Amino acid sequence: MRMHPLDLIEKKRDGYRHTKEELDFLVAKFNEGEMAKAQMAAWLMAVYLRGLDLTETAYLTRAMVESGLKVDLKAIDEPKVDKHSTGGVGDKTTLVVVPLAAAVGIKVPKLSGGALGHTGGTLDKLKSIPGFRTTLALDEFIAQVLDVGAAIGSQTGELAPADKKIYALRDKTATVSSIPLIVASILSKKAAAGSRKIVIDVKTGTGAFMPTLAESKELAATLVAVGNEIDLNVECIISDMNQPLGLAIGNSVEVKEAVDCLGGGGPPDLRELSIEIATRMVLLGGLADGRESALAKVESALATGKALSKFQEIVLAQGGETAFLTDASSLKRAPGHFVIKAEDDGWLAVDNCRALGEAATLVSGRIHDEGEIDLGAGLVMKLKAGAEVVKGSPLVDIFYTDELWLPQAKELVSKALTVVPEKPDDRALIYDWRS
Amino acid sequence: MRMHPLDLIEKKRDGYRHTKEELDFLVAKFNEGEMAKAQMAAWLMAVYLRGLDLTETAYLTRAMVESGLKVDLKAIDEPKVDKHSTGGVGDKTTLVVVPLAAAVGIKVPKLSGGALGHTGGTLDKLKSIPGFRTTLALDEFIAQVLDVGAAIGSQTGELAPADKKIYALRDKTATVSSIPLIVASILSKKAAAGSRKIVIDVKTGTGAFMPTLAESKELAATLVAVGNEIDLNVECIISDMNQPLGLAIGNSVEVKEAVDCLGGGGPPDLRELSIEIATRMVLLGGLADGRESALAKVESALATGKALSKFQEIVLAQGGETAFLTDASSLKRAPGHFVIKAEDDGWLAVDNCRALGEAATLVSGRIHDEGEIDLGAGLVMKLKAGAEVVKGSPLVDIFYTDELWLPQAKELVSKALTVVPEKPDDRALIYDWRS
Numbered sequence: 001m002r003m004h005p006l007d008l009i010e011k012k013r014d015g016y017r018h019t020k021e022e023l024d025f026l027v028a029k030f031n032e033g034e035m036a037k038a039q040m041a042a043w044l045m046a047v048y049l050r051g052l053d054l055t056e057t058a059y060l061t062r063a064m065v066e067s068g069l070k071v072d073l074k075a076i077d078e079p080k081v082d083k084h085s086t087g088g089v090g091d092k093t094t095l096v097v098v099p100l101a102a103a104v105g106i107k108v109p110k111l112s113g114g115a116l117g118h119t120g121g122t123l124d125k126l127k128s129i130p131g132f133r134t135t136l137a138l139d140e141f142i143a144q145v146l147d148v149g150a151a152i153g154s155q156t157g158e159l160a161p162a163d164k165k166i167y168a169l170r171d172k173t174a175t176v177s178s179i180p181l182i183v184a185s186i187l188s189k190k191a192a193a194g195s196r197k198i199v200i201d202v203k204t205g206t207g208a209f210m211p212t213l214a215e216s217k218e219l220a221a222t223l224v225a226v227g228n229e230i231d232l233n234v235e236c237i238i239s240d241m242n243q244p245l246g247l248a249i250g251n252s253v254e255v256k257e258a259v260d261c262l263g264g265g266g267p268p269d270l271r272e273l274s275i276e277i278a279t280r281m282v283l284l285g286g287l288a289d290g291r292e293s294a295l296a297k298v299e300s301a302l303a304t305g306k307a308l309s310k311f312q313e314i315v316l317a318q319g320g321e322t323a324f325l326t327d328a329s330s331l332k333r334a335p336g337h338f339v340i341k342a343e344d345d346g347w348l349a350v351d352n353c354r355a356l357g358e359a360a361t362l363v364s365g366r367i368h369d370e371g372e373i374d375l376g377a378g379l380v381m382k383l384k385a386g387a388e389v390v391k392g393s394p395l396v397d398i399f400y401t402d403e404l405w406l407p408q409a410k411e412l413v414s415k416a417l418t419v420v421p422e423k424p425d426d427r428a429l430i431y432d433w434r435s
Numbered sequence: 436m437r438m439h440p441l442d443l444i445e446k447k448r449d450g451y452r453h454t455k456e457e458l459d460f461l462v463a464k465f466n467e468g469e470m471a472k473a474q475m476a477a478w479l480m481a482v483y484l485r486g487l488d489l490t491e492t493a494y495l496t497r498a499m500v501e502s503g504l505k506v507d508l509k510a511i512d513e514p515k516v517d518k519h520s521t522g523g524v525g526d527k528t529t530l531v532v533v534p535l536a537a538a539v540g541i542k543v544p545k546l547s548g549g550a551l552g553h554t555g556g557t558l559d560k561l562k563s564i565p566g567f568r569t570t571l572a573l574d575e576f577i578a579q580v581l582d583v584g585a586a587i588g589s590q591t592g593e594l595a596p597a598d599k600k601i602y603a604l605r606d607k608t609a610t611v612s613s614i615p616l617i618v619a620s621i622l623s624k625k626a627a628a629g630s631r632k633i634v635i636d637v638k639t640g641t642g643a644f645m646p647t648l649a650e651s652k653e654l655a656a657t658l659v660a661v662g663n664e665i666d667l668n669v670e671c672i673i674s675d676m677n678q679p680l681g682l683a684i685g686n687s688v689e690v691k692e693a694v695d696c697l698g699g700g701g702p703p704d705l706r707e708l709s710i711e712i713a714t715r716m717v718l719l720g721g722l723a724d725g726r727e728s729a730l731a732k733v734e735s736a737l738a739t740g741k742a743l744s745k746f747q748e749i750v751l752a753q754g755g756e757t758a759f760l761t762d763a764s765s766l767k768r769a770p771g772h773f774v775i776k777a778e779d780d781g782w783l784a785v786d787n788c789r790a791l792g793e794a795a796t797l798v799s800g801r802i803h804d805e806g807e808i809d810l811g812a813g814l815v816m817k818l819k820a821g822a823e824v825v826k827g828s829p830l831v832d833i834f835y836t837d838e839l840w841l842p843q844a845k846e847l848v849s850k851a852l853t854v855v856p857e858k859p860d861d862r863a864l865i866y867d868w869r870s
């Protein structure tokens with residue numbers, strides 16, 4: 001019998017399971033432009049509300065992998081471990097973790113996607129380093145991993161193109177926050193990029209795409225289980241995103257903070273999470289017998305400056321100037337500066353981390369402007385949540401070029417931050433992990 | 436705050452209620468082409484799975500009425516009563532009921548839509564009468580109702596155009612069989628057509644769009660309740676569609692059967708249901724004190740030939756030739772004739788009424804052909820379900836022009852009919868009513 005999209009929409013609408021053939025058909029037809037967007041949209045909403053089980057999610061993932069080019073990384077010897085984050089505000093861990101794990105001896109062929117929603121993208125951050133090239137040809141990318149131990153390139157549209165098309169539609173049809181669809185999207189790109197081992201940082205909280213811990217745990221468990229089905233060894237960390245990671249939110253400001261961290265300083269939460277991710281990569285890559293020894297190697301790479309040197313090697317290999325490593329003023333910085341101050345005595349609370357991310361994307365021009373992103377714009381918090389403040393003390397620096405968006409950015413920051421009369425309980429940074 | 440389709444899709448996806456402003460916004464934006472089909476498709480699937488309550492359904496209905504022209508029927512005095520069927524196989528009641536109710540004194544301004552899915556359309560049936568015009572200008576339509584008491588015209592696309600666009604999308608996205616969407620679609624067209632009182636025949640069974648009695652009852656109750664909210668007095672009959680109504684399925688073959696019925700003969704089920712609908716129209720129009728008296732008037736209109744004369748007046752007023760009223764051979768009849776015969780002794784059972792409708796649309800060329808419908812093609816059952824048959828006795832006549840589709844039509848009929856070894860229980864014709 002010939003398959004028809006209508007029958008498959010109906011099947012999922014009524015809560016039945018799809019076969020491999022059905023999911024292959026849907027993805028291929030849509031990818032080839034032979035299934036109407038409206039039909040895919042209806043199917044996506046049916047999936048959102050009815051779900052996909054692990055087997056269906058694995059079939060969907062594989063079908064999306066098969067929609068495009070598959071990178072062959074066999075020229076690169078083990079241990080190869082990839083790293084991914086589900087996205088958060090001020091999440092610059094890639095900039096720290098890639099050189100850190102590489103400094104210990106893990107090969108890290110890292111392909112990154114663009115910025116999503118209220119969160120920034122690694123590629124934009126790297127572009128704030130003068131001369132840095134993120135577009136690498138595949139052979140160049142592989143050669144750099146062989147030579148330096150790591151490369152950070154931009155994901156080509158040729159990998160899992162069906163995912164790209166489906167994601168664009170999900171973004172318009174309120175079907176983004178579906179766990180099976182998120183899992184298929186993340187893992188299809190990683191599998192197509194040739195990854196076989198990966199540590200995924202699942203962000204949870206008001207600044208993440210998954211606001212609740214329960215959902216984040218389900219996402220992590222699903223990532224691991226579907227990974228298993230498609231021959232991808234996935235390990236997940238579930239980390240807090242109820243406040244920005246570190247203090248900086250933007251592009252050049254985050255690069256500066258990452259360099260601080262690689263130099264042995266920087267905000268403690270960024271340092272702790274980066275060490276945790278790198279330690280798990282070292283373990284997953286088999287470069288240590290146990291956690292203690294993996295941790296010791298990672299901490300030593302930071303303490304001895306090896307991690308920072310590795311970052312320098314990566315920057316040089318990708319054409320970047322390295323002056324910023326010793327002189328942060330060589331990074332772009334937007335000329336305008338506004339300081340948000342405390343309006344009360346008390347303790348700082350972040351009520352809405354997403355709003356801080358939105359404020360940063362707003363001043364960088366990414367939301368409203370078709371043109372270039374202002375890579376020197378952004379926010380820098382003066383304090384983490386829970387810190388004691390007095391009325392009038394500075395809470396956030398806003399760096400901007402175009403004054404037009406400043407009032408709205410200020411409003412978003414005010415919405416995000418409050419000064420509360422009692423010290424809020426400390427939150428954990430790392431909630432859980434799944435493997 | 437500005438509304439955005441994405442927020443409204445999300446709201447329904449998460450099971451929240453829409454406001455009037457939100458539904459006005461969605462319908463207007465989509466009708467004006469300012470909301471993507473994919474977004475409307477996602478919203479429709481969310482509605483399919485999450486539902487709309489009565490108030491939301493009434494708002495949606497009103498918004499669709501406001502999307503186009505509204506017919507003003509105030510030139511026509513009371514009693515004015517409209518008639519609608521949710522669609523079934525062999526459902527030619529409009530051809531009988533409109534003249535029958537008009538013969539008693541009800542004004543019937545009836546606008547019909549096209550054929551839907553496996554069911555036929557009143558307009559195609561009427562087109563099999565040589566010369567009959569279904570496209571009437573509005574003033575011409577009103578003048579005919581004033582003069583003759585009834586007119587049957589084709590619904591213009593200017594009435595509830597948003598419904599037309601939304602229906603086309605539902606048809607492609609497996610969101611047709613949603614009670615609130617069905618109700619809004621039916622009632623918006625009727626309200627836009629100027630109806631204030633209407634009897635709706637809700638079909639239930641394997642040949643209907645609602646297969647189960649429970650769903651059909653819910654549909655009827657929702658039609659009545661939403662009608663109440665929008666100042667439309669709705670009365671529903673729930674009637675059986677587990678076998679064709681009467682014996683004929685097609686266009687000219689159904690016209691012939693309707694004429695037989697108007698002449699006092701015809702199949703008993705068609706007669707009974709037509710009398711029931713007309714009686715309720717007479718009661719709803721206030722032309723009788725009680726059911727007994729209404730029924731007596733309707734039966735008298737049939738017995739005295741007044742109903743048939745009224746049909747003749749309608750046909751003449753709309754330019755049709757009337758020879759077929761006394762000589763059925765003046766109607767088109769396809770030249771090919773195949774007889775399906777019983778393969779066993781036993782009793783006739785209809786397992787799948789829809790398949791009979793599909794066979795009829797197939798031989799008429801409506802499904803596969805872009806061109807003209809073959810109005811003379813169709814099926815005529817020799818017997819109703821439950822009749823005793825002997826092996827070799829004829830069950831169905833298939834009339835066709837193009838042999839190409841005959842094998843598939845025969846297969847559909849074989850799928851629809853079985854001869855069973857024990858007499859099946861009789862089914863009720865009319866299950867329930869709601870007002």
